[in-house]
Amino acid sequence: MEEIKLDIKKLVSRVSSGETGDFISFDPQNCNGCGKCADVCSFGLWSVKDGKAKLSKRYKELCLECAACWEICAREAIDFSYPAGGTGVVIKYG
Ligand code: SF4
Ligand code: SF4
Numbered sequence: 002m003e004e005i006k007l008d009i010k011k012l013v014s015r016v017s018s019g020e021t022g023d024f025i026s027f028d029p030q031n032c033n034g035c036g037k038c039a040d041v042c043s044f045g046l047w048s049v050k051d052g053k054a055k056l057s058k059r060y061k062e063l064c065l066e067c068a069a070c071w072e073i074c075a076r077e078a079i080d081f082s083y084p085a086g087g088t089g090v091v092i093k094y095g
Pocket of ligand 1: 075077
């Protein structure tokens with residue numbers, strides 16, 4: 002089967018003005034290092050090191066706001082809320 006590659010960066014853009022705030026939070030005490038958050042993040046913003054997930058420091062500028070990491074985490078180690086109004090991702094098409 003042919004591999005399909007989408008360049009998500011062409012489909013979304015970020016509003017450059019305004020402070021998003023911390024719209025993803027992580028509680029390491031609840032994390033068991035399963036790595037599912039890293040598996041589902043299309044921008045590769047999660048990794049697992051020493052048995053705990055780690056979110057990229059650049060997530061505020063790169064995150065797609067899909068909330069997949071929050072949805073997949075069965076341990077409630079990740080909390081997600083949309084960035085402050087007027088900031089964050091804009092979907093260009095679709
Ligand atoms: S999905 Fe949740 S429990 Fe699993 S590594 Fe990510 S944060 Fe930790
Ligand atoms: S909300 Fe989506 S793009 Fe952002 S860190 Fe979670 S899985 Fe990755």
